[in-house]
Amino acid sequence: MMRSALLRASAAASACAALSMMAACGSDDSGAPFSPAPAAAPGSGEVVRDPAQLAAGLLAADDLPGDFAVVPPRTGPDAPPVPPIALTEPADCARLLTPIAQQWPGSAAAASVQFAGPSYATIDIDAASYPDTALAAAFDALQAQPRRCTTYSGDDAGVRIDYRAEDLSQPPAGDASSAFLLTASSDGLTLTSATALVQVGNTLVQVTVTAPEAVDPGVLTDLTAAQVRKLRA
Secondary structure (H helix, E strand, C coil): CHHHHHHHHCCCCCCHHHHHHHCCCCCCCCCCCCCCCCCCCCCCCCCCCCHHHHHHCCCCHHHCCCCCEECCCCCCCCCCCCCCCCEEECHHHHHCCCCHHHHCCCCCEEEEEEEECHHHCEEEEEEEECCHHHHHHHHHHHHHHHHHCCEEEEEECCEEEEEEEEECCCCCCCCEEEEEEEEEEECCEEEEEEEEEEEECCEEEEEEEEEECCCCHHHHHHHHHHHHHHHHC
């Protein structure tokens, strides 16, 4: 839950150690307006229909900098239940940062992986492969979400959280790409998520780096480039 993550983040003085020399600490109160959303490139028809094959194309722990470990999926009868998504106002904004396949139906396969590092930093990567007929609509819808949710609020276990989404400048990646920054604040604590949405053929992939305070945009740039290379390998 976002509130729990914010409370854990307060124990860390900064997120600098989380990504070794690749993370920067600090904050910027000036929100960046969103630039026009890029259009998806034409699909190639090469749709990934096997979730295991798609999962094999995602980054692994060996591909990451610093001391990051894979978070085991919540599966099996003894696994702790997945907490419900906290309510937000507007309600639709609760979908931000959820897996692509959950945000937009019609994918042929989907896969995801999460990594946890020191100082409460996390890296979340998920992907979904769409047929040509659904690809552009999915890409447009995913980009529209943060543009609709530039400022909103949420309630997590009775605690108010204020969110702000803004444009994030990133080098072009894949066949088409865009990025945004989401900041969650509550009781003087701040959690920042830098997210890139990238098209690689008929696959859409979302790469999110979350840490206390701020994330150096170069971290997201490097991870996104590595993820594109692996999907194209």
